[in-house]
Amino acid sequence: MVEVEQLVKVFPTTIGGEKRAVDGLSFRVERGEIYGLLGPNGAGKTTTLRMLGGLITPSDGVVRLNGFDVRERPDDVKRSVGYLTASTGLYQRLSPRELLHFFGELHGMDRGAIERRVDELIGWLDMKSFADLRCGGLSTGQKQRTSIARALVADPPILILDEPTLGLDVMTNRIILDFIRAEGARGKTILLSTHYLDEAETICHRFGLIYEGRLMAEGNMEQLRAASGKTRLSEIFLKLCGQEQHVLAIGGGT
Amino acid sequence: MKLRRVWIVYRKELLEALRDRRTLIAMVLVPLLLYPVLMIVVAQALQVEKARRERETYRVVVETDGLRRWLTAVIAADEPPGSESRPATTQPGKRMTVAGHQFEIDLTSEPLAGAVRGGKVQLGVSVEPAVPERALGDDKNRVVRIFYDPSEYRSEIAMRSMQGILARQTDRLIATRLEKAGLREDVLRPLDVDVMSVASPTKLGGALLGQILPFLLVIMTVTGAIYPAIDLTAGERERGTLETLMAAPVPRTQVMAGKFLVVATVAITSSALNLISMGATMRFSGVAEAMTRTMPGAGPVSIPTAVLPIVLLAMVPFAVLFSAVMLATCSLARSFKEAQNYMTPVMIAALIPAMVISYMPSVKLAGPVMVMPVANVVVLLRELFAGRYDAVGIAMTFGSTCLYAAAAVLGAAKLYGQEAVLFSDVGSYKTLLSRRFLKPAARPSATGALLLAAVIFPLSFYWQTTVATPSMSPGRLAGMTISLMLGCYLLPPLLVAWYAKLNLRETFSIRMPGAWTVLGTLLVAATCPVIAVAMSHWIVRMLPQSEEVSRLMGQQEARMLALPTWLLLLTIAVLPAICEETLFRGFVLAGLRDRMGPLAVCVVVGLVFGLFHADLWRIPTTAVLGMVLTWVCLRGGSIFPAMFIHLVNNSAAIISTKFEWLARYLGTGDGHRAGMLCLAGVALVVGLWMIRPRPRGAFAQ
Known part of the structure; x- marks a missing residue:
């Protein structure tokens, strides 16, 4: 389970000011749930995920993953x-x-467990044809499958996926989305961020829409439709972020 | 630190490095091919140059036909030593080969200087008064002027050759004159000087190699380590794998330790291969014979292969230091290109001292040179090649280099995972050091503690070995000691603690000790000086001092004892107790105590404390004292007992010169019997056992 309460990240700027990249964000992701963290560029999604992954330290607030506080038990x-x-x-x-x-060993797994898990992942993600080639020569899709396998090698209970389908072809996209669904069905807590809202609509159980570091709306599709009066996630997103008029103006729409 | 994870990172990084063509070229190919190829190229270039010179004809002009004939006859009669060339002809205007050089002598009507300056002829020769027709001439003394242009290489060579010809002609004339006068030729040589070399061939070879090889080794070691250092830090960031690695459950220090070990492995391997390649090339390419020829009368030169393993060992701390410095520097870079730019000053920092020291053969491994990074290693290598082994120099070079290397590794670890360095979109480097952006902390980091010690160490050493000269007056010496204590040991830790927004009470363990600690401190303070004096006696017995060292130490002691007692106590006891404890048991201990177990931290802080005393005979005693003081501060949670014990220990030595009973108690004369020392040892252990944190002390938590 992922618990985020009043999460804040402030970056100092060189001219003496501050930039609040994440500003009081709170949400929960339950076991077996796929949660989509959506927002435009610069909204604070990646910063939030990095704090959850223990890569950067929150300025304020509480983050607990699997019951462990990210500051106390990184x-x-x-x-x-x-x-x-x-x-x-x-x-x-x-x-x-x-x-x-290598990553299995860093997670403290023994050799036998690593062998079994690696063979399992190679099979699931259809990596057999390139599993023993050097990564430098792989295609974008093959690299992304390898990255996902790397994130899963220790079979962790929580998955944080930042743009998992960015720049992939249709075939690889399908393999990865099916895999995320399957992992969710296996009871993993999955938090993903993406710009592909149609795609998110098909695999996420709940959504958190963030804009300028703040959570603008949260809920499943029905709740978001009810709150916005729109049917598609992309329309809901623009409406709830207050950007609908702005986009219409740029597009010259009525 | 969990060594298994360091090993996992090390193994993976080494595998990647060995699969990288660029690393292999720098580490293996360059050393193995460079020297043989260089030798072949140099040998061929020399042969080409020799052949070119033999074909070269130097034009000489004179003003009169008589002089032309005379000079032609002189050249024809010349018998250069060891030369197989003989004059081809004695006809004026024709080429003649002398000592490998060909001359063509012509007449000129223009002034000789102008003719040479014009560049078409290499020499102009005039003789006053005019020469006779016959080469050996009459009994008159004459002045021969040779006009040449030193800015022209060919003119310079022609001049030297002509000088030789005329010098040999002068010898022949002297011989003829002596013969005419009925005198033996050796009448002009009342002293025949014969220079005899006593150096063994190996020592001679070592001394010659010591001039060239250290510089080359430094360059090749640094060059070998550059690429992996960049690739493992900035390269990783540029490829986007750093974020992935930081997301794995491995502390930054362990990641950096693994990477550091890889860079050090590559640097040391590169050193070893360079050394092997150099040795093999010199042995099998005839360089030894060539070196023998450059030192006439010195006997055959031999390459000292036995010294190569020791030289390699001496390269280890250097390779370790530069691997760490390079990693720390590259950790700041966000791209490969940026890291390459950062490497330029690092390379210069390595090469300039190495080059300067190479040109200063009189510099010895003594004084500040022992702790001067790079310079100390270059001089040490030179000494080793020459077969000189100085224990103090080797210990100080190794000790100081390891201290700098440890600080650099921790610095690299500190920088490597910083948010501002990890992600270019979350801040600037300025935020790393600007006080405004520093978060308050309870204690300094291990990096901060070791960096501060590494910066203060050479300053303190320089002061102790150079500024405080043996001829200094007692008053001035006291003034310098006070300035050292305040300027090096007290102010820097206080300033750094303030700048870094550290909690002063926590950092300097400013806390009142508990009752048990007070009792234990009194017992330790009473016994510590006895043990210290016994140790000093024992060390002097094990490592006897030379007469020179004993005399200098005696002089220094006598000068200090000439000071008024209050000033002596202030200088030798009170200030060291306050200032040295502030630095070592305050700042350094605070930085290290969370990083290692209590015993390890006592040993490390004690050794650093000992090393600062810069004197082979004092280092062991002060290191042990440092360990005891660290234990007292660590266990008691307060710096004051350590200050008190330090004060008593230093004062005892001074006061014992005034009171006979104290001298007897300390055993400063002939020392104590074993029984008394055992008793003191037991009392010391009991005292240390009695020291404990206050029941509710924050320190204990």
Whole structure:
């Protein structure tokens, strides 16, 4: 389970001011739930996910993952989380299999458990054809599958996925979305951020819409439709963020 | 620190590094190919140059036909030593080969200086008074002027060759004159000087190698480590894998330790391969013979292969230091290109001292040089090649380099995972050091503590070995000691603690000790000086001091004892107790105590404290005293008992010179019997056991 209460992240600026990238964010993600954190560029999604993943320290507020406070037990938090970053950066001179072994060892898994888990992930994510090639020569889709496998190697109870389908072709997109659904069905707590709202609509159980570091709306599709009077997630998003008129004006619509 | 995870990171990074073509080229290919290829190129270049010179004809002009004939005859009669060339002809205007050089002598009507300056001829020669027809001439003394242009290489060579020819002609004329006068030729040589070299061939080879190799080794070690240092830090960030790695459950320090070990492995391997390649090239390429020729009368030169493993060992701390410095520097960079730019000053910082020291063969491993980064290693290598082993120099070089390296590794770890460095979109580097952005903290970090010690160490050492000269007056020496205590040991930790917004009570353990601690402190203070004096005696017995050292130490002691007692106590006891404790048991201990167990922290702080005393005979005793004081402060939770014990320990030595009973108690004369020392040891242990935190002390938590 993920619990976020009044989360704040303030970055100092060099001219002496402050930038509140995340401003009092609160939400919960239950076990087995897929939660979509949605928002425009610069809304604070990635900063929020980085704080949840223990990469940066919150300025204020409480974050608990799997019952561990991110400030007090950062290593336990990292052990509970499979974190997929927005970039598909991989170790160019290792093969996907070697890379998965490396991260499995960092999570303290023994050799036998790693072997079994790696074979399992290679099968699930259809990675057999490239599992022993160097990562430097893989396609974007193959790299993304390797990254997801890397996040899952220790079979953590929580998955944080930052733009998991960014720049992927239709086939790989389908493999990854099916996989996320399957992991949710297996009882994992999944928190994902994406710009593809149609895609989010199909796999997320609940949504949190953030804008300028604040949570503008939260709920499942029915709740958001009721609150906004719109049917599609993209329309709901624009309406609830107060950007609908702005977009219409730019597009010259009526 | 969990070594298993460091090993996992190390193994993975090393595998990646070994799969990287650029690292392999810098680490293996360059050393193995560079020296043989360099030797071949240099040898061929020399042969080409020799052949070119032999083909070269130098034009000489004279003003009269008589002089031309005379000079031609002189050159024809010349018998250069060791030369197989003979004059081809004695006809004026034709080429003649002498000592490998060909001359062509012509007449000129213009002034000789102008003719040479014009560049078409290399030399102009005039003789006053005019020469006779016959080469060996009459009994008159003459002045021969050779006009040449030193800015022209060919003119310079022609001049040297002509000088040799004329010098040999002068010898022949002297021989003829002596013969005419009925004198033996050796009448002009009342002293025949024969220079005899006593150096063994290996020592000679070592001394010659010591001039060249340290500089090359420094360059090649630094070059070998650059690429992996950039690739493992800035490269990782640029490829987008750093965020992934930071998300894994491994502390930054362990990640950085693994990476550091890889860079150090590559640097040390690079050093070893360079050394092997250099040694093999020199042994098999005839360089030894060439070196023998450069030192006439010195006997054959031999490459000292036995010294190579020791040299490699001496390169280890250097490789470790530069690996750490490079990692720390590259940790600041966000891209490969940026890291390459940062490497330029690091390279300069390594090369300039190495180059300067290479050109200063008289610099010895003594005084501040022992703690001067890079310079100390270069001089140490030179000494090792020459077969000189100085224990103090080796210990100080290793100790200081390891201290700097540890600070640099921790600095790298501190920088590596910083938010501002990790993500370019969340802040600037300025936020890392600007006081405005620093968050208040209870105690300094281990990095901060070691960095401060590493910065103060060379300053303190420089002061102790150079500023405080043996000829200084007692008053001035006291003034300098006070300035050292305040300027080096007290103010820096206080200023840093203020700037970094540290909690002063926590950092400097400012707390009243409990009753048990007070009792224990009294017992330790009473016994510690006895043990310290016994240890000092024992060390002097184990490592006897030379007469020179004993004399200098005696002089220094006598000068200090000439001070008024109050000033002596202030300088030797009160200020060290306050200032040194503030730095070591305050700042340094506060930074390290969360990073290691109580015993380890006592040993480390004690060793650093000992190292600061910069004197082989004092280091062991002060290190042990430092360990005891660290234990007292750590366990009692207060800095005051450590200050008190330090004060009593230092005062006892001074006061014992005034009171006979105290001298007897301390054993400053002939020392104590074993029984008394055992008793003191037991009392010391009991005292240390009695020291404990106050029941509700925050420190205990």
